[in-house]
Amino acid sequence: MVDYRSKHVNICIRFGQLPESSSNNMAELMACLRGWHVGLSTAEIEALAPQTKFEAISPRLLASSSQLKPAELHQIITCSSGVQCFLDDYVSINLEHETVEELLEKATQMIRGANFKGSLAVRTMRIDGRINDFSTQSTAGKIGSIAVAEQFTIDLENPEFEIGLIADGGSNIVACGWLVGNFDDSIGTANRRATERPFFRPISLDPRLARLAVNLACGPIDEQAVLDPMTGTGGFAVEAVMMGRRCIAVDMNQEMVDGTTENIAWALQGQTAKNDYHVLTGDACELPKTIDDSWHGQISGIVLDPPYGRNSHGSQSHYDLISKTLQSARAIISDDAKLVLIVPIIPDKNDTGEIELLHGQWDELNQLLSDCGAAMIGQWKEHVHGSLSRLILLASIAPLN
Numbered sequence: 001m002v003d004y005r006s007k008h009v010n011i012c013i014r015f016g017q018l019p020e021s022s023s024n025n026m027a028e029l030m031a032c033l034r035g036w037h038v039g040l041s042t043a044e045i046e047a048l049a050p051q052t053k054f055e056a057i058s059p060r061l062l063a064s065s066s067q068l069k070p071a072e073l074h075q076i077i078t079c080s081s082g083v084q085c086f087l088d089d090y091v092s093i094n095l096e097h098e099t100v101e102e103l104l105e106k107a108t109q110m111i112r113g114a115n116f117k118g119s120l121a122v123r124t125m126r127i128d129g130r131i132n133d134f135s136t137q138s139t140a141g142k143i144g145s146i147a148v149a150e151q152f153t154i155d156l157e158n159p160e161f162e163i164g165l166i167a168d169g170g171s172n173i174v175a176c177g178w179l180v181g182n183f184d185d186s187i188g189t190a191n192r193r194a195t196e197r198p199f200f201r202p203i204s205l206d207p208r209l210a211r212l213a214v215n216l217a218c219g220p221i222d223e224q225a226v227l228d229p230m231t232g233t234g235g236f237a238v239e240a241v242m243m244g245r246r247c248i249a250v251d252m253n254q255e256m257v258d259g260t261t262e263n264i265a266w267a268l269q270g271q272t273a274k275n276d277y278h279v280l281t282g283d284a285c286e287l288p289k290t291i292d293d294s295w296h297g298q299i300s301g302i303v304l305d306p307p308y309g310r311n312s313h314g315s316q317s318h319y320d321l322i323s324k325t326l327q328s329a330r331a332i333i334s335d336d337a338k339l340v341l342i343v344p345i346i347p348d349k350n351d352t353g354e355i356e357l358l359h360g361q362w363d364e365l366n367q368l369l370s371d372c373g374a375a376m377i378g379q380w381k382e383h384v385h386g387s388l389s390r391l392i393l394l395a396s397i398a399p400l401n
Contacts, residue, residue, distance in 0.1 A: 028088070028090070029066075029067065029089075029090070030061060030063050030064075030087040030175055030177060031054065031083055032061055032084045032087070032125075032127070032166055033045070033060045033061075034060075034083070035060060035127065037380070037382060038060055040209075040382070041080075041081070041082025041083065041212075042056070042062065042082075043378055043380070043394065044082045044212050044215050044216060045083050047218075048075070048079070048083075048219060053066060057171070057173060058170055058173055059128070059171075061127075061168055061175065075220065079243040080211075081209070081211040082212055085181030085183060087166065087176065087177030087178065088177050088180055089113070090175050090177025091107060091109075091176060092106075092173055092175035092176075093173070093174055094171070094174075095131060095172040095174060100134070103139070103176070104139075104142055104146065107143050111163075117151050118152065118159075119153045119161070120144075120152040120153065120161045121154065121161075121163075122141075122144045122147070122162070123162055123164050123165065123179060123182070124137065124140045124165045124183075125165070125166050125183040126169060127167070130167075131167050131172055139165060143165065143176060163176055163177070163178060164176060189239075193206070193207060194207075199233055199263050200233055204233050204235050205342070207235060207238070209382065210239045210303075211243070213303050213340040214226055214239055214240045214245065214340075217303050217339065217394075218338070219300070219301075221243060222300075223298070225247060226240045226245055226299070227287075227291075227299045227302045227303070227329060227332075228303050229250045229325050229328075230250070230251060230304060231250060231256060231260050232256055233256065233259055234249060234260030234261075234264060235305075237277065237279065238264055238267045241267070241275075241277050244274030244275050246276055247278075248280065248291055249279045250280050250281075250290055251279075252282060252283050254281055257279055257280070284321070284324075284325040286328055287328040287331065288328065295332065298334060299334060300334045300336060303339075304325065304326075304342070305341075305342040306318055306321060306343070307321075308358070308359055319365070322341070322368060323368050323371070323372060326339070326373075330373055330398065332399075335398075335399060336396075337397050338397065339374055339393075339394070339395045340392065340393065341369075342392050342393075343359075343391050344358040344390060345390065347387065355381075355391060372397070374396065375397075376393065376394075377394045379391060
């Protein structure tokens with residue numbers, strides 16, 4: 001059973017199993033990633049669906065033979081920064097050795113296998129360029145005709161159901177399936193950019209990176225909380241609250257605490273947060289004194305974008321600050337907690353793979369993390385501008401005994 005919703009109509013539909021003749025020996029579910037950072041997007045969907053194994057069939061298309069539950073699909077679409085949509089019960093071809101006619105045959109079986117009828121639209125999207133001698137619009141029209149022959153009606157404005165057709169110019173793969181989500185490339189974070197908030201500073205993170213970092217650290221939304229121990233203007237906290245996560249944001253600067261509180265209220269637009277959150281005045285190096293005992297052991301994710309250069313801790317070095325913050329957090333986190341740490345690096349213009357930190361040495365940072373009970377899981381680079389990139393580190397972190 002699959003819960004399938006068009007972007008226009010809020011309905012629940014039961015899908016029957018596809019007939020055996022329609023199987024293309026591939027997975028039942030395809031995820032399409034957004035193009036802004038494929039590596040981070042892949043890590044994010046793996047964090048949000050930890051029990052599901054995804055296989056990359058192209059950089060932006062991932063396939064899975066495990067059927068995610070309806071609530072899981074919609075949670076990923078709703079809260080993800082890097083996942084654009086899913087194609088459920090999908091079929092596909094590779095135009096290097098298959099034909100459009102073969103895709104249409106598979107699409108016929110897919111549509112015929114649905115145990116529902118109603119109005120339908122076929123939506124199209126090209127990723128990573130065009131495929132030579134292939135027309136998405138012409139193919140979409142033929143799929144629409146197949147649907148009409150199978151007792152569906154076409155409604156492009158307000159359909160009950162949608163079929164997605166994705167043409168991947170980088171791999172020559174064309175896929176279609178029942179669309180969960182939509183092809184709108186906006187994830188709704190643009191209106192929460194730092195410059196749009198009532199309280200901001202120029203150094204604030206892009207909200208899509210802030211949201212993705214929270215998801216990497218915390219995984220699926222549950223009753224566990226995310227901790228932002230140096231919240232600044234509240235970029236992590238805003239995204240966590242908007243996703244319905246429990247959240248604790250801390251800063252020792254009262255101006256930042258007030259500004260974060262204002263930004264969260266602004267983002268909620270008068271709505272009540274789906275879960276509890278707290279913005280607290282306190283020292284990141286002494287978190288157990290700031291955070292109530294009732295939260296101890298309920299924090300499964302730490303997101304940390306430390307200040308560099310001049311900071312609120314005066315002459316304390318940034319490495320000392322990171323170390324003391326992590327040791328402080330270890331006193332209150334859960335057994336399975338994860339850490340996302342974002343640090344500035346010098347751009348690797350020659351793509352050597354080397355990491356040159358803007359402050360300090362890479363070996364020194366690695367040792368610091370190890371000393372703080374952290375074990376590296378993954379690392380990714382994000383280019384900011386000509387003289388600055390960011391290194392996003394994901395690690396497990398052990399609580400203090």
